[in-house]
Amino acid sequence: MSIAQLAGQPNAKRILQHALVSGKVSHAYLFSGPQGSGRLRMAMEFAKALFCTSGTGDACGECLECRKFEHGNQPDLHVVEPDGNSIKIGQIRDLQREMAYRNSGTDRKVYIMKRAETMTLQAANSLLKFLEEPTTPVVAILLTENGQAVLPTIRSRTQWVPFMPLAPHDMLQTLTEEGFAPNTARAAVHLASGLDACREILQQNGFAEMRNVVIQLGKDSLTRFTAAMLTAQQQIYKTELGEKPQLLLSMLFLWYRDFIHVQAGRQEAVVFIDQVEWLKKQAFSRPAEGWVRCMELTLEAGKRIRANVSPQLAFEQMLIRIQEG
Secondary structure: OOOOOOOOOHHHHHHHHHHHHHOOOOOEEEEEOOOOOOHHHHHHHHHHHHHOOOOOOOOOOOOHHHHHHHOOOOOOEEEEOOEOOEEOHHHHHHHHHHHHOOOOOOOOEEEEEOOHHHEOHHHHHHHHHHHHOOOOOEEEEEEEOOHHHOOHHHHOOOEEEEOOOOOHHHHHHHHHHOOOOHHHHHHHHHHOOOHHHHHHHHOOOOHHHHHHHHHHHHHHHHHOHHHHHHHHHHHHHOOHHHHOHHHHHHHHHHHHHHHHHHHOOOHHHOOOHHHHHHHHHHHHHOOHHHHHHHHHHHHHHHHHHHOOOOHHHHHHHHHHHHHHO
16 A cells, blocks of 8 residues: 555645655654544555655555565554553653664654644643754654644644545545445445544444345335335344444435435445445336435434434334335
8 A cells, every 4th residue: 555545635645745756754744634534544654655765756565664664563663642641741752762763774763643632731842842853864743633732833843734534435445445345335434424433333243234124124115014114123123233223224314315316317326336226216206305205204213212212113103104105
């Protein structure tokens, strides 16, 4: 993997690749953006490119330094993360001692600091002095969800690299590259905000089974009311899926929304892409307003459950009203 191969974040890529190609690498960077936007992964690929000896302006993945990095054997890379709720001055002093040691054959040392905004005032002041007077060639990469929460004197001594929330297709690309099944990943990116939240959903027991149940329930709710009630009874209320009604309803919302995408010819936006032929056959059985109504009914069922209505009762009443059209 290299910077160029990462999904999304064109502005961040442009800043970092320009630095690598021009040789004008800053002594410190501040990667600021929301959780799940890929800041850490970009930081790792940038660090690998800084160690790479190919001279191509990105990590080649083949030279000795790239191979060492990929196998976790790069001694000149250091990662700092909060000890408890904060990064403490002792951690900064330890980092300074590590950075003072002689390099192991590379041109520079690199450290990545997670959640830089959690530094105590003493730690931040100690880091500030280190940023101004490094004892060896060092590149610092500070990661934060909120750059404005980092001490202003530190912000002024770093190059700001902005990260935006990843678009669903960029998250889907990343998740499939990580080995998640494309169909379930496609659902997850529309149910969660950010890669971390998507991974959490995908790693839940029964998520793939929930998707299958939603497909069956979604089909039955339109054409076979009795079968829909039976599906809900046997595959939701009597199973562990019944413990996650809100997630199930959110996925059912996406099912009905897919009919609108099909009607509008936006097949690339369909979430249940493996069901697109069935969706095409049914899409025009109701006007767009009818599918919007189905979506509204799923949202209403979710609100009723949050108001302590029995999930089974809320589901059954939703199915009745969907069947009525």
